[in-house]
Amino acid sequence: MTQVPKNTARLPSMGQKQAGITRRRRTDWADVARILGLGLLCFLTVVPLILALIVSFKSPSQFSRAPFVPALPLRWENYAFAWSIVRQFMVNTLFVSAVTVFGVVILGSLAGYSFAVIEYPGRTFLFYAVLALMMVPASLTLVPSFVLVKELGLINTHWALILPWISGGQILAILILRAFFEGLPRELFDACRIDGASDWQIYWRIALPLTKPMLGVVAVLSILSTWNNLIWPALTITERRLYLLTPGLYLYMQTYYTSYGRVMAGLLLGSVPLLILFLFTSKLFVQGLTSGALKA
């Protein structure tokens, strides 16, 4: 976890070079400028969302009068309408991402454990074989994967999404988890083996609980990628009741485009689940995003 550097928070800035003076009386204009600048950037980033919020409470007549000025009364029925449609997408996505995360975590930790802890011939070769897949971009596999999924008869089922996503998620998961397992003390496992524990027991009782934070990171990365995927679900699923959230929101906006209030309500509703997840797991998110990228 990164530490907040203490020195920049306390030492005097260029104005006062005298050693020993740690309290400041003059306002640090440079710092004020920084805060204003960053604040402006953050505000600008949020502006589209604020606009969406304002529009989401408007009826069509309110919108044509003054589109981007908040108006009363607030039209909550926009949200009721949006919810009736977006709800199905959310449920689908929850299901698919839950199963995917489960698969990635179990298989990835098993493989990571095996690569790191158990010794057997060909172990390094297999690991590098997995690693090599990182070089294979989605563009190479998009068309053949579609053909494969079609031949397996999985089109318009959620398995067309879950199975390839579990495979894709393996690579990074194994990378992260194997590194973690290698960092665990070897004596721990040796002691367990001497006590007669089998590898399965060691994995299940000892290694897995120890990796909980890392599993959290892998889970978060997996969730983010399942929720954000647009092309693949749009390609493989055409039945509306099976749609995931991301292609679903796109379809929703295309369909109801002229009902701007309802569209905005739907978009905002769609953002809520991940925000809730973030509230509970913010540390994992930060760690996951940065460490996932670092390991890659």
Add this chain to the structure above:
Amino acid sequence: MTMGLNRRALGLQKRKKTGLWRSAWRARTGYLMVLPTLLFLLIFQYYPAISGLYRSLFNWSAGLPGRFVGLGNFVELFTTDRVFVRSLRNMGLMLIWYLFIWVVLSVLVAVLVHRLRRAEVQYTFRLFLILPVIIPGIVPILLWMFIYDPTIGPLNALLQGIGLESWTRAWLADPRTALYAVMLRNFPWIDGVSILIILAGLQAIPEEIIESARLDGAEGWRRLWYMELPLITGQIKLVSVLTVMWGVQEFAPIWAMTQGGPIDATQVPGMWMYSNAFRLGRMGYASAIGVVMFIITLVATVTNMRYIKTNPS
């Protein structure tokens, strides 16, 4: 092992071979644990990858038998296919832009955050910067499609409001502006993930170095250029590589906003591959595009890593 003529050596060799098989058998749990993973990878990663390479040598559509054309698809790609050339140019342009916002801008913002005086303020900003990343990626795309709407979108409304009505456009439908509209979406373009990565690198700089730079009188820009930047080349390299890998392939925003149009103004290789496979039924040709993208990604990533390494710090 050497092929010994000595009988004893032969005996040793034999024992070693049994040892290999025996140790493999003893470690069968190890193999078993990796088995599901390998199955998944074989079916859904290796097979498609190799199949993609193989099918790029054919002319085929879904459901029909294919006709072997060897490198014919590739020849066509680079000689007669104007759309593909256009897509490469667009991709290059977008890559330069993405590198700017994801590397240069992120470094600037990260330095700003890093130099904040109070810890709570810094923490708050870090939180705010990561928040946009949590929202599903489709939402900003759809929001900006709305913003760009010629009749009711806020952008044109704003321009009208401040008297610049002549500047209003059909941003996504006008071939002159479409590409830039897609590129410049998400103003102010800051990306939380790359900022956090660079910030982590900045925060890892030991305090003694910061102290000594400060005592030497280096502040502001000079400190950034001469001290901090060289120390975070690792993070910069990482963000650059990720940006390139992502930028060469990604076409979801294009798919959502313009589908490559109007008149190929926003065409990128990924989108062209998709169109060929699923609109025009030319799956072999699309596979060839996929192979070319694969090679481009590989070359770009390797050169990127090389370049940063030898860049004098």
